[in-house]
Amino acid sequence: MIEFESLLRAMPDERVVGIALGQADPLQRLARGAALLAGAQGEGTEAHRAREALVRALRGLRRTAPSELRAWLDAQAGRSPACDWVAARLFSEVGDGEAAAQAWARVIEREFGPRAERHLARGRLRAETGDVAGACADLREAFREPASHRDLERGAKLLARLREAGSPLPAARRLKVALLGGFTTQLMRPILDVSCFAHGIDAEIYEAEYGLYRQEVLDRASGLHRFRPDVVLFATHWRDAQLPPLVEDADAAVERIVGGLEALWAICTAELRAHVIQHNFDVPAAESYGQLSRALPGGRTRVLARANLELLARARDGVSILDFDGAAAAFGKERWSDPKLWYLAKQHPAPEAIPLWVDHIVAQLRALLGLSKKVLALDLDNTVWGGVIGEDGLEGIRLGAHSPEGEAHQGLQRYARELRERGIVLAVCSKNNEADAREPFEAHPEMMLRMEDIAVFRANWKDKASNLREIASTLGLGLESFVFVDDNPTERAWVRREIPEMAVPELGSDPAAFLRLLDRGRWFEALALSEEDRLRAADYAANAQRVELASAATNMDEFLASLEMTATVGAFDAVNLARITQLVNKSNQFNLTTRRYTQEQLRAFAESPDHVTRWFRLRDRFGDNGLIGVMLGAVDEAAAALEIDLWLMSCRVLGRRMEELMCGTLMQAALERGLTRLRGRYIETAKNGMVAGLYPRLGFKDCGAPGPGETVWEYDLRSQPSIQCPLVRLEDGSV
Amino acid sequence: MSDLMERLTDVFREVFDDQDLEISDATVAAEVPDWDSLNHVKLVVAIEEAFAVQFSNREIAGWENVGDMRRALDAKLSG
Numbered sequence: 001m002i003e004f005e006s007l008l009r010a011m012p013d014e015r016v017v018g019i020a021l022g023q024a025d026p027l028q029r030l031a032r033g034a035a036l037l038a039g040a041q042g043e044g045t046e047a048h049r050a051r052e053a054l055v056r057a058l059r060g061l062r063r064t065a066p067s068e069l070r071a072w073l074d075a076q077a078g079r080s081p082a083c084d085w086v087a088a089r090l091f092s093e094v095g096d097g098e099a100a101a102q103a104w105a106r107v108i109e110r111e112f113g114p115r116a117e118r119h120l121a122r123g124r125l126r127a128e129t130g131d132v133a134g135a136c137a138d139l140r141e142a143f144r145e146p147a148s149h150r151d152l153e154r155g156a157k158l159l160a161r162l163r164e165a166g167s168p169l170p171a172a173r174r175l176k177v178a179l180l181g182g183f184t185t186q187l188m189r190p191i192l193d194v195s196c197f198a199h200g201i202d203a204e205i206y207e208a209e210y211g212l213y214r215q216e217v218l219d220r221a222s223g224l225h226r227f228r229p230d231v232v233l234f235a236t237h238w239r240d241a242q243l244p245p246l247v248e249d250a251d252a253a254v255e256r257i258v259g260g261l262e263a264l265w266a267i268c269t270a271e272l273r274a275h276v277i278q279h280n281f282d283v284p285a286a287e288s289y290g291q292l293s294r295a296l297p298g299g300r301t302r303v304l305a306r307a308n309l310e311l312l313a314r315a316r317d318g319v320s321i322l323d324f325d326g327a328a329a330a331f332g333k334e335r336w337s338d339p340k341l342w343y344l345a346k347q348h349p350a351p352e353a354i355p356l357w358v359d360h361i362v363a364q365l366r367a368l369l370g371l372s373k374k375v376l377a378l379d380l381d382n383t384v385w386g387g388v389i390g391e392d393g394l395e396g397i398r399l400g401a402h403s404p405e406g407e408a409h410q411g412l413q414r415y416a417r418e419l420r421e422r423g424i425v426l427a428v429c430s431k432n433n434e435a436d437a438r439e440p441f442e443a444h445p446e447m448m449l450r451m452e453d454i455a456v457f458r459a460n461w462k463d464k465a466s467n468l469r470e471i472a473s474t475l476g477l478g479l480e481s482f483v484f485v486d487d488n489p490t491e492r493a494w495v496r497r498e499i500p501e502m503a504v505p506e507l508g509s510d511p512a513a514f515l516r517l518l519d520r521g522r523w524f525e526a527l528a529l530s531e532e533d534r535l536r537a538a539d540y541a542a543n544a545q546r547v548e549l550a551s552a553a554t555n556m557d558e559f560l561a562s563l564e565m566t567a568t569v570g571a572f573d574a575v576n577l578a579r580i581t582q583l584v585n586k587s588n589q590f591n592l593t594t595r596r597y598t599q600e601q602l603r604a605f606a607e608s609p610d611h612v613t614r615w616f617r618l619r620d621r622f623g624d625n626g627l628i629g630v631m632l633g634a635v636d637e638a639a640a641a642l643e644i645d646l647w648l649m650s651c652r653v654l655g656r657r658m659e660e661l662m663c664g665t666l667m668q669a670a671l672e673r674g675l676t677r678l679r680g681r682y683i684e685t686a687k688n689g690m691v692a693g694l695y696p697r698l699g700f701k702d703c704g705a706p707g708p709g710e711t712v713w714e715y716d717l718r719s720q721p722s723i724q725c726p727l728v729r730l731e732d733g734s735v
Numbered sequence: 736m737s738d739l740m741e742r743l744t745d746v747f748r749e750v751f752d753d754q755d756l757e758i759s760d761a762t763v764a765a766e767v768p769d770w771d772s773l774n775h776v777k778l779v780v781a782i783e784e785a786f787a788v789q790f791s792n793r794e795i796a797g798w799e800n801v802g803d804m805r806r807a808l809d810a811k812l813s814g
Contacts, residue, residue, distance in 0.1 A: 056741065057738075148784075154749065157752045161752075186776075187780070347776065
């Protein structure tokens, strides 16, 4: 038997487990199990499968030899993460949730084994004991990285169970999504649900019968219209274009396909005030005309490609196109569709392709809600360049065209620089002597990144979580808007543990793959590129200069005066609506009510006679801050009052007395309409504590608290003078 | 219970989200709550994913009870 056990130790393999343990008596099985487990300690897939096979082989003992199994588990627990994994699985089988939870906690602490499995297992245990918040945290942790259809399906079940408890789950945002499929969406729906949740969106999903998307939109009494969605997703695919392999008139075909959809979008944006996400067409891999399908002007492949371009050309405000064809290509068209499931259940695409497709959708929803990331924080040694600058020196680090490794690091730098050009803020967070860390930025010829590209540079020996917190507060941005890139798994694990809301993608060990692994998270997705986005990175650099100037100036007013600030004010207009929507949906700190509105709703306010809308831009001698403030007032004729429904400002212009100018502007608007009172409301959130005292500071009178965390304030425009802001000049021609 | 039947039971429990679900060769769809056409498709997908096998629609159409599923699976795994 000794020989057999040493054989097991040497060859832990799923196939031998059953044979090895199958015939023995309980004690012998457990002894062999221990030998097998001793040999299957690794992180690899084979070792993991062997451990799972061991769990299956031993769990029968819970009935036949419960006390022996129990003793064995107590002996295994705590020995190593691999032993804890097996113990945790079997503790659950014997019904000892507490011991299982402890074993999972140790596994999780070490980040051992498949991420989704370990967190879903603990999440289920937590759900059983009523720890909803803990279970939700595990759900999010489970799906930090791309996951399989099967794991997501399991996660969706856990989410459904948590929802049954009734109370709203913790989430950054809630969103009503209508799913209109040209094919059946029943397998996709739970995956969309749990993927949204993992990214902080608690989605309420309405799913139409497949193939009925036109009727749902056209029939005003349909479930879609009753549902009042925030977002309508047209999940269509190539068959919905209803194209024969060859058409006579390709122009007419494109018009029929795209024009038909465009009419449906118009109803969704105008009547439902919903944002539309429209699939483009996934060009099928199998074509009867072969390459002629692309070569002939009327060929199906060619017409679909043209229709895809035309969709982009016609997508106006409130409509974004989802690259379904790109998702298919990235997944691999050969495997993208499962013909069997199409014939069986009108299922498209193949179940394994659903997670990637859903990732595309969730990235767009995040962008729509202003939840996309804004900052890329970079480690330096072995991430931005190969080697350790403090040891290898400027000549010794690997960077640039001289080595394949150096090219990979340079590629990542180029990617970061391109992100910066489109408005993503770059920061450095590394463990180095600062002078060493700066040297390549200043003197290495192959560097793609320069000091001026980095908004905040933190190279020291403090722990990285503390440094990242500091960087966030220097930038005035939340930790949840960061992506942190570090080659060192220990640092990654530490930051994830300390700052769960930060995205810290797995990068593997090969620098050649860093860029792709970072990119596949779709962290920085945006629906449009605004002027503000392009200015933003430069803006943060200018802000850093302002911070320096501020610390030099002793008198705050003197400092503010030296900034030579000029504001421009206007009512909501088409040009600024996209930026206004962005700001309304992402501002958390200087935000009195934190009410979120879609672009369509904001457009409606602009057109409404009962509302006063204002946007604010601010520039100073360091540059243009762009559109940084939004106010919305609702006229209450009966009370002769203007109620402030929205008042928010970008964090990058905090402390500039801009709030006085904003408030004064709204007072002016109220007076012009013959109103005598300005009413404000403060609704407390986890993040807007900085404006809790704003209304009393500006001279508003306390009018009580209509609900918990909510206070109402009024300013009497007859007895009190309008607020002035002498430090900010108002641009001529402003409203 | 055979190892295969035990693993198949795991898949059923997962799909129907019921940890106490027991199945045997004689179990038919009508006996299991929620075994509708959608869950049937989910079951096929889950079994294919769990055991890394593929069934044809002809094979799927021929299944009358769990025993048929188990035998089809057994044949794939040993074939």
